[in-house]
Amino acid sequence: MEKKQSKRKTSPSLANLCIESASSSREIVETWRRQKQLISKKRGNKKKMEKKQSKRKTSPSLANLCIESASSSREIVETWRRQKRTLERLPSHLADALFRRLRHRRLLYPSLLEVFQHCVEEVDLSGESSVDAEWMAYLGGFRNLRILKLSDCRSLNNHALWPVTGLDGLKELDLSRCSKVTDAGIKHVLSIPSLEKLFASETGMSAEGVKALSYFTSLRTLDLGGIPVTDKALGSLQSLAGLEYLDLWGSEISNNGAALLENFPRLNFLNLAWTKVTVLPHLPSVTTLNMSNCTVHALFDGESKTRIPLSKLLLTGATIVDPSEVLRNVEASCMTFLDISGSSTCNFSFLVNMRRLEHLDLSSSNMSGSLIDDLAHVGDNLRYLNLSKTKITSEAIALLAGHVSNLETLSLSYTAIDDASLPYIGMMTSLRTLDLSHTGIQGFLSDKTFSLIELQNLSILENLNLEETLVRDEALYPLAFFRELKCLYLKSNNLSDIALQALSSPLPNLQILGFRGAVLTNSGLLLYSPSPVLRTLDLRGCWLLTADVISLFCKHHPRIEIRHDVNSAIGSSSFQNPSKGPRARHGGEKLLEVPILVGMNSAIGSSSFQNPSKGPRARHGGEKLPEVPIFVDERIKYVREELLDLRFSPLSNLTLQGREMLPTILRKESDA
Amino acid sequence: MKKEETVKLISAEGFEFVVSKEAAMVSQTIRNMLTSPGGFAEAQHGEVTFPEITAPILEKICQYFYWSLQFASGKETEFHIEPELTLELMMAANYLHT
Numbered sequence: 001m002e003k004k005q006s007k008r009k010t011s012p013s014l015a016n017l018c019i020e021s022a023s024s025s026r027e028i029v030e031t032w033r034r035q036k037q038l039i040s041k042k043r044g045n046k047k048k049m050e051k052k053q054s055k056r057k058t059s060p061s062l063a064n065l066c067i068e069s070a071s072s073s074r075e076i077v078e079t080w081r082r083q084k085r086t087l088e089r090l091p092s093h094l095a096d097a098l099f100r101r102l103r104h105r106r107l108l109y110p111s112l113l114e115v116f117q118h119c120v121e122e123v124d125l126s127g128e129s130s131v132d133a134e135w136m137a138y139l140g141g142f143r144n145l146r147i148l149k150l151s152d153c154r155s156l157n158n159h160a161l162w163p164v165t166g167l168d169g170l171k172e173l174d175l176s177r178c179s180k181v182t183d184a185g186i187k188h189v190l191s192i193p194s195l196e197k198l199f200a201s202e203t204g205m206s207a208e209g210v211k212a213l214s215y216f217t218s219l220r221t222l223d224l225g226g227i228p229v230t231d232k233a234l235g236s237l238q239s240l241a242g243l244e245y246l247d248l249w250g251s252e253i254s255n256n257g258a259a260l261l262e263n264f265p266r267l268n269f270l271n272l273a274w275t276k277v278t279v280l281p282h283l284p285s286v287t288t289l290n291m292s293n294c295t296v297h298a299l300f301d302g303e304s305k306t307r308i309p310l311s312k313l314l315l316t317g318a319t320i321v322d323p324s325e326v327l328r329n330v331e332a333s334c335m336t337f338l339d340i341s342g343s344s345t346c347n348f349s350f351l352v353n354m355r356r357l358e359h360l361d362l363s364s365s366n367m368s369g370s371l372i373d374d375l376a377h378v379g380d381n382l383r384y385l386n387l388s389k390t391k392i393t394s395e396a397i398a399l400l401a402g403h404v405s406n407l408e409t410l411s412l413s414y415t416a417i418d419d420a421s422l423p424y425i426g427m428m429t430s431l432r433t434l435d436l437s438h439t440g441i442q443g444f445l446s447d448k449t450f451s452l453i454e455l456q457n458l459s460i461l462e463n464l465n466l467e468e469t470l471v472r473d474e475a476l477y478p479l480a481f482f483r484e485l486k487c488l489y490l491k492s493n494n495l496s497d498i499a500l501q502a503l504s505s506p507l508p509n510l511q512i513l514g515f516r517g518a519v520l521t522n523s524g525l526l527l528y529s530p531s532p533v534l535r536t537l538d539l540r541g542c543w544l545l546t547a548d549v550i551s552l553f554c555k556h557h558p559r560i561e562i563r564h565d566v567n568s569a570i571g572s573s574s575f576q577n578p579s580k581g582p583r584a585r586h587g588g589e590k591l592l593e594v595p596i597l598v599g600m601n602s603a604i605g606s607s608s609f610q611n612p613s614k615g616p617r618a619r620h621g622g623e624k625l626p627e628v629p630i631f632v633d634e635r636i637k638y639v640r641e642e643l644l645d646l647r648f649s650p651l652s653n654l655t656l657q658g659r660e661m662l663p664t665i666l667r668k669e670s671d672a
Numbered sequence: 673m674k675k676e677e678t679v680k681l682i683s684a685e686g687f688e689f690v691v692s693k694e695a696a697m698v699s700q701t702i703r704n705m706l707t708s709p710g711g712f713a714e715a716q717h718g719e720v721t722f723p724e725i726t727a728p729i730l731e732k733i734c735q736y737f738y739w740s741l742q743f744a745s746g747k748e749t750e751f752h753i754e755p756e757l758t759l760e761l762m763m764a765a766n767y768l769h770t
Contacts, residue, residue: 059743062736062765065751070758079755086759094762 063094071101081115088118092144095119103128113138124149126174133160140166151176151199158185165191172197176223183209190215201225201247207233214239221245225271231257238263249273249290273314282329284308292316292339300329307331316361317342323350340365341386348374359384363411369396376403388413388435394421401427411435413465419444419451426454434458437467437489443475453478460484467491467514473498480506489514491541497524504529517541522549530557538563679706680719681734687727695737696720700769725764732761736770 060068070080081087090098099120102108113135121144125131131153139148140163148170150156157180164170170192175181182204189195195216201223210224210233219240229251237243243264249271258277261267268285273292280291282302289299292314300308309331316339320326323345332353339361346366351357351374358381367375368391382404388411397417401424408430412421418440425434434455445451452475455461461482472494479488485507490499495518503513510531520542526549530537537560539545547566554562679696681689697703705714714720722730732753739751753761 059740062733062740062768062770063762065736066753066758066762066765069753069755070762076755076758080759083756083759086763090759090763091766094766098762 063097067094067098067101070098071105071107074107077102077107077112081112084115087115090119092119092121096122099123110134110138114141117141118143121145122147125153126150127152129154131156131160133157133162136160136163139163142167143169145170147172149174150178153178154180156181158182158188161185161188164188168192168194170195172221174199175203176200176225177202179204182206183212186212194218197221199223200227201249203227207252210234211236213237216240217242219243220266223247224251225249226251228252229257231260235260241265243267245269247271248275251275253277255279273316282308286310288312290314292318295319295321296326297321298328299326302329309334311335312337314339315343316340319343320345323347336381346371351375352377355379356381358382361386362390363387364389366390367392369393372396372399376400379403380406382407384409386411387415390415392417394418394424397421398424401425404428406430409433412439413437415439418442420446422451422454426457429457429459431458431461433463434461435463435465436469437465437491439469441466441469441471443469443471450475450478452476453481456481458482463487465489467516470494473502476502479503482507484509486510487512487514489516489538490518491516493517493519495519497521497527500524500528505531507531508533510534512536512538514538515542520544522546525549525553528553530560534560536561536563540565675718678718681730682719682721683725683727683730684723685727687730689730689734691734691737695734695741698737698740698770699733702768722764724767726760729757729760729764732757733764733768733770736765740770 070076087095095116099108099116099122102112103125117138120142123139123142123145124147125135126149128135129152131150132155136156139145145167146169148164148167149172151174156175156178161175161181164173165188168191171194173189173192173195174197175185176199179202181200183206185203186200186205186209189198190212193215196218198213198216198219198221202225205224205227207228207230210227210229213219213222214236217239220242222237222240222243222245225247226249229248231252231254234248234253234257238260241264244266246261246264246267246269250273252275253272254276255278258272258279259281261270261283262281264283266285267283269288270283270286271290272280272294273290275291275294277291278295278297279301280289280299282300282304284304284306286300286308287310289310289312291299293316296315296318307329311334313330313335314337318340320340320343324347327350332350333355335354336356337359338354338357339359341361341363343365348362348367348371351360355378357378360375360378360382361384362375363386367387372392376399380403383406385404385407386409392412392415394417397412398421405428407428410425410428410431410433413435414437416439417436419442422441422445425431441451443451445454452471456478459482462484464479464482464485464487467489468491471490471492473496476490476495476499479485479502486509488503488507488510489512491514495515497520499518500515500520501524503510503515504527508531511533513530513534513536516538518541520539521544525539525542525545534557539550540563542564545564545566550562550564550566554560677693678690679693679702681691681696681702683689693706697706702720705720707715725733736751739749742749
């Protein structure tokens, strides 16, 4: 049946056929080239269509609304938790979704787990430090559990793990970084022979415990990262013939142990980072290999002459003796992901044949201007290229520019490139992310014209990093061309009010603006009119700003989270939450507290900001705020003149509508 | 409203809810029943019986249909769900693909 289905081809879509035909020869291109109007019109149509579609909103599904409502508070949980028969019938995907939601809202507690024991199939409690023997006792009753994720549950110990013995349908168990779980704990797990995936990295297991894992004959995924697995222990795992994913980073495996890997005929993911392995045997099924921080002499060494179709290779910080020798048995044309950052090699000729490469990380390597020719051969499939901290120069970028037309991410930070490279970067029109931080870019070409204007063809650029460059205020004006820009990072003491003004209106999609270390004055900040979608404004290191001006700005723009040294967490503290979405009811009552609360950012920061259940429903955090016991009356900070000035600030224009609007502590004061 | 433009939804106990076709079609399941060629009996009579759904739940579902149409036309209000109904309603919504 399957064969038949795969034989039956689907016809290509009409649009694709048109594209094929339109690009089939130069003559044909000439025929439609002049229909410029049509092309631009089509684009317009598409935009219109998109607008129309986005206008018609689809309502949230009723099932989702129910899950939201059922997990909105502890009282509501109490009303439905007694409907046991309904809970038993709940389809597992709904039960799983409700369970996830309750956990996210921190409404789960051990005895509540009981109501889910018949319906839930997937439990993810990763990172819950409260998970202990009591939780596990309830989880042991989950008859239909297939997936149990307990990574980073720090309180989990061997004794607590005992109830998993009853979970005979379990397929996946994640105990990563549960450091209290040792060999004795793993013994409990051994009673689940159906287990297919076991994650036990950085647990307290020893080589002896690893040997016991040979019972899991159905195991397909085994993660033993950070455990001192020895060659002998690996040898005893040879019964796991179905193993597809094996992670042994940081183990004590040597070349002798690596030779045993030939006994896993289905292995396709292998991680041997931080081991003493230097020679890897011939493993024909492996597609992803990580040998970071190893000394590599040979990969897939053996008599067989077939090359390994490896698609992903990580050699971060590895010592590669002779790259062309190491990669001799690798089919270069299959490689799509290569990370050789920080490795010591000086020979990049192996890149020439890697024509399908999409992701290439060469940061901190010896790549330099004279070696760029090899890189230029990699060609059109490249999407991600990291050249940061290399000896690359502007001339090298010029050589590269015509060869990487589909590049989406380019990092050139900490390199010696300057403005001369920008015209060439401007030719990489598919770029979405561009990192030019810590370079010699000044914003001016040698003839004193703005250099950033050369990037104007990057019409879909979304992220731009210009931190720690020499770019001055007026040189930022060309940034107005980047209509799609979502994140912009600037950090320099060459920037002032003028730069922030230049960024005021023209960037309609800007969501994150980093404006650090600038000589920004209070009035400069207040004159800034942010884009309607701006979420984060990072002003760290703008030392001229004062806390009250920042709080004033926050009040004007309640959506925006401000980061600044004097109030590291002010923006997302609770007083802006009431204005988010339909829950704005409390907004009016909060207004008065704003300027006062600003003075105690430390208290805000430590309470509601770190509350993991923040987001539009953080209303509870907001209501609690006035009860914070520490209180500093900000008025003592001001001299008389300043207080008089404050009368005209928009904040003072609020009229008091009754004493109940005052925070409790002020009410007491006026009573006295 | 003409009879052709309405659908009768019948609960487990036999309560009948008459809603407009447009509203009922918010549910993918009902839409399939009413529009699939070849014709379910439901399409001919304009009646759908839900032996698994009780009247209070079906009433809430009808409310949701109209709320959803309002939401789509831009009027975004909150849809209130009584806590004791959530689980049953969730299952019914799952069955009706709404």
